[in-house]
Amino acid sequence: PLAHQILVDDTVEPFEYESTEVVEAEYLTEIGMNQYIDSVRTNENGIINNTISLKQLGMDEPIWTSVIPHGNESYELAKLVVATGPDTITINNGALIQTLSLTDGTLLSTYECFEYDAEGNIAPLVQFGCILAVETSDSVYIVDGGEKLHRFATFDEAPNVMTLQAIWQLPNEMKVIDDLVEAELLDDTHLLIVSKEMAGVVELEKNSVQIGGVGTGFQQSANVLINATSSANFSAVDVGHSNLIDEKISEATTSNQLIVLGTEDGDLMAWNYLPAEETLLVEETKLSINNFADQIRDVRLTDIDNSGDTELLITTEDEARLLYGTSMVQRLIIEVPEGENVAVAFGDTPKDIVDDTTHLHAIVIGENYSTTSGVVESSMFLSGGIVFEDVPTLIGLLVSIILMILLYVHSEWYVVNTVGILVGSGVIVMLGVSFVPTLIMIFMVAAAIYDAWAVYKSKHMLDLADTMINLNLPILLVAPQDTDYSFRAERTPASTEVSPSNVEDEESSQPRERVIKKSNDAMLMGLGDVIFPGMLVLSTLQYIGGDDGWIMAMATLVGSLVGYSILMWYVGQGKAQAGLPLLNGGAILGYVLGGFMTIGMAMFQFNISL
Known part of the structure; x- marks a missing residue:
C-alpha cells in the first residue's frame, strides 16, 4: 500500500519568485x-492628507487615486480602519468617517467623530471613540471601544449630518480595538x-430598546447571526x-456569497450567506476543516484561469495551496515568504495576457509592505484526474493479459498469489x-461485524469460500507448507471435516474458517x-500530511x-476465528493510539485534510 507514495511522484516545474518591490505605503x-x-x-504645513489608491496586482498604475483629509495634527498617528x-x-481614523466609491474613488461623504457642546467645547460623538464605522444608504453605524454599536441616521437633504438613533451591545469577544481582522458590509x-x-x-437594525430606562447604560444586545x-x-x-x-460568476442570479475564515492554529470555517x-x-x-495546517x-477566493469558476487559495505557515474546483483538489503548491500578516493572490500582468500565464503575488504587510511575485505556468500544476503514461500502461496491459x-x-x-498481491495493492490504493x-x-467496523456473523452464525461464508477456491479466483493468498504443494490439486472445501490429529480422517466435524484455512x-x-x-494505512498517509501522518500510518500498520x-x-491453537x-x-x-500521540481528536474529522 505504500508503493504509490514512492513510485508515483508528481514532479512539476518549480515556482520561482522573479521580483520584490518595497512600497512605502x-x-x-x-x-x-x-x-x-x-x-x-x-x-504639508500642518495639513494632513491620506492618498488612497485602488491597485490591481500585476499592473503598474493604480485604478484610481483619491486624496482625503486626515484631520488635525492630534490625529496624525491615528490608524486608518477600513x-x-x-x-x-468607509475609512475611519477616530476623527473623520469618510466613504469613497469603489468605482472611481469619489469622496461621497464625510462625518466627524466629535461634536460641540453648548459652550463650544469638543466632545467625542460616542463615549469610547469611533473605532469602526460603516455607512449604508440611510445610516452610519459606529462601533466604539466598549463593543457598543451606534446607529446614526443620515439625510439626503443635509449632507454630512447625522443623528443618533439607537445603541446595541455587541458580544464582549467582538473587540475592535487592535483586534479587528476585517469588517465587510454584506448588504445594507x-x-x-x-x-x-x-x-x-x-x-443592522433601525431601532433598539434602552433596557432599564434612559441613562442607565444598559443596551439591548445586538442580533449576531x-x-x-x-x-x-x-x-x-x-x-x-x-x-x-457549479455556477460561473457571470451567470450568478443571486447575491449568495461564501464566507471563509482561517485561524492561527490551522482551522478553516465557512458559511454560505443566502440573503434571498x-x-x-x-x-x-x-x-469547515479542523487542523487543515499548522x-x-x-x-x-480566486479565479486563476479566468474561467468564471472560483478556486480557493489558502496560505499556511510556509506555502500557498490552490484547491481547484468544487471537489477542491490540491493542484498547486507554492512557497510563500515569511511574515505574520500576508496577502497572497493571483494577478495578470500585460505580458501574462499575451503568454496565457499568470503571476502569484505575495504581499508581506508591516508599517510598509513588500510585494514578491513570480510567473505561474501550467507545468507547475499537480496532475489531476487519470494520467496514463505510455510505457507503464503498455506493460500493465501485457502483464494483465499474461x-x-x-x-x-x-x-x-504462485500465480494466484501474484495476481492477488497486484489486485489487492490496486484496490488498496x-x-x-x-x-x-x-x-x-x-466501513471496517461494519465489515468486521458482518464477517463474524457470516462465519459463526449463518456460515454461508464457508460455502462461498468453497466456490471461490474451486474457481481458482485470485481472492486469497496461499502459504504452502511443503515444497511439493500444488494448489491445482488442492480442492478441500472450506467446510470439510478435518481431524487435527489425522488430516486424512474425515470423520471429525470441524468447520473451517473462511479467512484462515x-x-x-x-x-x-x-x-x-x-x-x-x-486501506486505512494508505488513507492516513493521504489525508494527514507531514510527520503526523507518517507516525499515524505506521501505528496503524x-x-x-x-x-x-x-x-x-x-x-495455531486450532480455534476457528473470523x-x-x-x-x-x-x-x-x-x-x-497514533492519533492521540499526534493530532488528537482531529483524527476523527471526516474532512480531516486535503
Missing part, C-alpha cells in the same frame, strides 16, 4: 480577487465583523463567490485515496483481510500486525 485591505487599497499619509462594502469603502442590513477572538454577522469563536485567534477572512457551486433564503447563514461543512495566514491466461491454464499457488480515515474505519499442505488467507487494514499475530495464535474483527480492530486501535 500602508496596506489597508484587499478588494475582490486581485485588487487592494493602500494609503500614503502626508503632512470597512468594505459592495460598492463603497448585515455587517460581517471578524476580530481575533470572534467572528459574526451583525444585523453567527457566533464563531477561536481560542487560537482568527487570522484570515474572505468573502466571495463560492467555489463549491429564509435561513440567511448556513454552515458550509465541506470547508497555521492559516491568508484565504482568498496473468489472466495463466490463471486459466495454470492456476498454481484506489479506495485508500478515495475515502478519509474516519469513513474507512466505519489450514489445509494439509498450505494455509489460505482471504484477500479482503489484507485490503481493509491496508503495527496495530494490524498485532491483530494478525493474535489471529495466528488462535489458528479474521476481520482482529485485523481491523488492531488497525483501528493503532490509528487511534
Whole structure:
C-alpha cells in the first residue's frame, strides 16, 4: 500500500519568485480577487492628507487615486480602519468617517467623530471613540471601544449630518480595538465583523430598546447571526463567490456569497450567506476543516484561469495551496515568504495576457509592505484526474493479459498469489485515496461485524469460500507448507471435516474458517483481510500530511500486525476465528493510539485534510 507514495511522484516545474518591490505605503485591505487599497499619509504645513489608491496586482498604475483629509495634527498617528462594502469603502481614523466609491474613488461623504457642546467645547460623538464605522444608504453605524454599536441616521437633504438613533451591545469577544481582522458590509442590513477572538454577522437594525430606562447604560444586545469563536485567534477572512457551486460568476442570479475564515492554529470555517433564503447563514461543512495546517495566514477566493469558476487559495505557515474546483483538489503548491500578516493572490500582468500565464503575488504587510511575485505556468500544476503514461500502461496491459491466461491454464499457488498481491495493492490504493480515515474505519467496523456473523452464525461464508477456491479466483493468498504443494490439486472445501490429529480422517466435524484455512499442505488467507487494514494505512498517509501522518500510518500498520499475530495464535491453537474483527480492530486501535500521540481528536474529522 505504500508503493504509490514512492513510485508515483508528481514532479512539476518549480515556482520561482522573479521580483520584490518595497512600497512605502500602508496596506489597508484587499478588494475582490486581485485588487487592494493602500494609503500614503502626508503632512504639508500642518495639513494632513491620506492618498488612497485602488491597485490591481500585476499592473503598474493604480485604478484610481483619491486624496482625503486626515484631520488635525492630534490625529496624525491615528490608524486608518477600513470597512468594505459592495460598492463603497468607509475609512475611519477616530476623527473623520469618510466613504469613497469603489468605482472611481469619489469622496461621497464625510462625518466627524466629535461634536460641540453648548459652550463650544469638543466632545467625542460616542463615549469610547469611533473605532469602526460603516455607512449604508440611510445610516452610519459606529462601533466604539466598549463593543457598543451606534446607529446614526443620515439625510439626503443635509449632507454630512447625522443623528443618533439607537445603541446595541455587541458580544464582549467582538473587540475592535487592535483586534479587528476585517469588517465587510454584506448588504445594507448585515455587517460581517471578524476580530481575533470572534467572528459574526451583525444585523443592522433601525431601532433598539434602552433596557432599564434612559441613562442607565444598559443596551439591548445586538442580533449576531453567527457566533464563531477561536481560542487560537482568527487570522484570515474572505468573502466571495463560492467555489463549491457549479455556477460561473457571470451567470450568478443571486447575491449568495461564501464566507471563509482561517485561524492561527490551522482551522478553516465557512458559511454560505443566502440573503434571498429564509435561513440567511448556513454552515458550509465541506470547508469547515479542523487542523487543515499548522497555521492559516491568508484565504482568498480566486479565479486563476479566468474561467468564471472560483478556486480557493489558502496560505499556511510556509506555502500557498490552490484547491481547484468544487471537489477542491490540491493542484498547486507554492512557497510563500515569511511574515505574520500576508496577502497572497493571483494577478495578470500585460505580458501574462499575451503568454496565457499568470503571476502569484505575495504581499508581506508591516508599517510598509513588500510585494514578491513570480510567473505561474501550467507545468507547475499537480496532475489531476487519470494520467496514463505510455510505457507503464503498455506493460500493465501485457502483464494483465499474461496473468489472466495463466490463471486459466495454470492456476498454481504462485500465480494466484501474484495476481492477488497486484489486485489487492490496486484496490488498496484506489479506495485508500478515495475515502478519509474516519469513513474507512466505519466501513471496517461494519465489515468486521458482518464477517463474524457470516462465519459463526449463518456460515454461508464457508460455502462461498468453497466456490471461490474451486474457481481458482485470485481472492486469497496461499502459504504452502511443503515444497511439493500444488494448489491445482488442492480442492478441500472450506467446510470439510478435518481431524487435527489425522488430516486424512474425515470423520471429525470441524468447520473451517473462511479467512484462515489450514489445509494439509498450505494455509489460505482471504484477500479482503489484507485490503481493509491496508486501506486505512494508505488513507492516513493521504489525508494527514507531514510527520503526523507518517507516525499515524505506521501505528496503524503495527496495530494490524498485532491483530494478525493474535489471529495466528488462535489458528495455531486450532480455534476457528473470523479474521476481520482482529485485523481491523488492531488497525483501528493503532490509528487511534497514533492519533492521540499526534493530532488528537482531529483524527476523527471526516474532512480531516486535503
